[in-house]
Amino acid sequence: MNTQSNTGEPVEAQKVPPAVMSATRPFYWSLRRELWENRFVYFGPLAVAAVFLFGFLISIPHLPGKLRALGTLNPMQQHDAITSPYDFAEGLLMVTGMFVGAFYCLDALYGERRDRSILFWKSLPISDTTAVLAKACIPLVILPPLLVVISFVLQLLMLLASSAVLAASGLSASAPWAQAPPIQNALLLLYHLVTVHALMHAPFYAWLLLVSAWSRRMPLLWAALPPLAIVGLERHAFHTMHFVKMIGNQLSGSGLEAITAPDTLPTNPMTHLTPGTLLGSPDPWIGLAVTAVFLFGAIQLRRYRGPF
């Protein structure tokens, strides 16, 4: 082809010197864009916390009566009675976090192909590795501290409301503050979320991302079918349930001794954290290896599969 032009006099476009970019910048913006798109990641837990707080505030007029009745119970029962709403709040947020993480992962690589926006993301100099790892960070890195902060604020509001109600009926508010210390609770929750919900659940989230990158439709079905098939096959062929047990252990984090729970009072659970035992056992490492394999698969699929 020759080099003349038939296009008249074009305006000389100004040249921009390429901005200096640190290696983490594409990653940072990939994370931000995930949070822009998936606002349910923070609105979901916030909404659950708000509903729970509302329920707690409705029941709070009964609190002084409840505290007065505690005198008849032993210290362990007293402890449980006071802390149960706080434990329940944490449990609720954990379950919410698992649902949010699972649904997020299932749609993260499927949705962008469904609405074809993947062609926009792929028109920019963001590697598939960066894109997939940023998505994996939402449930594994972003969600745990987010849940801790929400839980901390929620428990603080519960304690403040309790204090106000107790003070109005002439009672001391020291019991709830002593039994459900918010900072310690937050730290314990963080430890639990990092060890169980991030470390032990990582292979599940990675599996969902892999299915999300692979399936052409109904990713939820494809995510559930292979494990169910394995369970069915194992039961049929060997009459055993090892796979179910393995998944259950991984999900619950039990048998891991991440926390040796105390049965009697007085106790300080902070002294019972045993990260050494956890990291010394092979389970989390096998889980991480499986996670790496699944994530690698998801990256390869996003990279080398056709646009849709």
Place this chain on the structure above:
Amino acid sequence: MPCIEARGLRKTFGTTIALDGINLRVEEGRIVGLIGPNGAGKTTALNAILGLTSYQGELRVLGRDPWKEREHLMRDVCFIADVAVLPRWMRVSQALDYVAGVHPRFDRARAEGFLAKTTIARNRKIRELSKGMVTQLHLALVMAIDAKLLVLDEPTLGLDILFRKQFYDSLLTDYYDRKRTILLTTHQVEEVEHVLTDLVFLDRGRIVLECSMEEVESRYVEVMVRPEQMAAARSLGPMHERQSLGRGVFLFDRVERQRLSDLGDVRTPNIADLFVALVEASQVSSQARGAAR
């Protein structure tokens, strides 16, 4: 170094041949129209050039292998695949923030400048914009990136004529600077005719024509032949013949204009007519080849 160089580029989907070993060379600073009917292999060719699909044969884009070095390539290559690909949940301001965040060659002030000429509000979501506005936004983003190659696949599909005209005007006056290369596909051939410097006709996975617009003007002549001259015209070996308004319209390749002007009114064919003639000729010859086997 040519901007794009393909040798024996081939891609099959099962038994369907999308690209049948094409050779293509696009020099820097050209505006190339890749033109062909549906299923000709245009999008497959673009996808190969953009590293979105694997292929057989040799392909270099800006000196790189697009399949293996895609991430590097995307710093110097921009593309608009289709009007619908901007994420619908995104706000206009977020799109600006994001591209500014991830693209080292994005000039935000320039993009804001383009947007200032439109009625697109920064706080609107893309799903709330009209189709024309989405295209304007995408173009504003892409034109603010100092890329070496811009690839546009049916960029004006579904837009009204006013937007289409603005689109190409903007592309020529605000973006094209003779150093950048633009590769585009479109069905609306007549609208890009004045924009292109080069033409590539693709039909059923093969290149039917690859030449510059000057070459088209010097090579091809269309003659409105007077009825009494029909036999004389046919004897000169026209590549295509059709009837229009009671006169024979003959298309000649590399026949002296002087000799043709004796037969009737002479003019340069428009791209659409040339395309039809070349595709029909190639189909006839491939059928003949098929029959000979």
